[in-house]
Amino acid sequence: MKHNLNKFDLNLLVAFDTLMTERGVTRAGRALGITQAAMSNTLRRLRELFDDPLFVKTGARMEPTPRALELADPVSQALREIRKALDQERFDPMQSARTYRIGMIDYASAMLLPQLVKHLRTVSPDVTIEVVDVGGEEEVLHLERGEVDLVLSRFQWVPPKVSLQRLFSMNYVAIFCPNHPLVGDGPLTLDAFLEARHIHYYPRGMDKTVVDEALEEMGKKRNIIVSPNQYCTIEVRPRIMIEHHLTYAFSK
DNA sequence: GATGCATGGTGACCACACAC
């Protein structure tokens, strides 16, 4: 069924989106600043428009029908785009005093935060950055819930509601003490690497890292003997490299 | 400006589910 946009009231989509969030006519009306009766009438119009009940009463809540669930993501995405377009029109970085919450793993924070702060001093001096410690699958949830504006991390997958863009690729290195038997002139083989006793740092919230995932794909596993909860200061000598991508994601 | 119509708002009321 095609809808005539000339006759279409965009407020109906806002109401639909709010009903999806609130799961109640009274609560949705309150959120939009109208009475329950007005919200009920809006729902009636939505039902006529889509020829579907959209929300049915289940106990104390109004649960979405399959048709409503089908519409939820496209409608929510369309509204986000509209809001973004309207906000962009007004946004002036030099005038903005907004606080941005950015989720970063400590590595990304160390790499990028100094440059970011330096850049912001020039283009948006009153903007402030609040860095949030994120890790594991939780970081995507933080984005979906709108608890952070941006996450700098390594992502294998993000839900459709989240935009993803690769920042740069870099190499991993293995580090070990200078008098380690493996330190020599010859190349470090994979077998020798796997047999060595590893000290490995797992960022908070992660149960495995890119190294372990890469090895797992090869059907290999390394010998980890210590997993500290913070980085140690040790002399660095690169021996083996594994490609690693750092990406950032943000709510669409 | 007057009129008629469509739209969308409110208040009042009723029905239903749920907790006690």
Add this chain to the structure above:
DNA sequence: GTGTGTGGTCACCATGCATC
């Protein structure tokens, strides 16, 4: 059974718009 919260419906009113 009663009180509370919530959704649906109805009557009525205000507003905007097209037409004359």
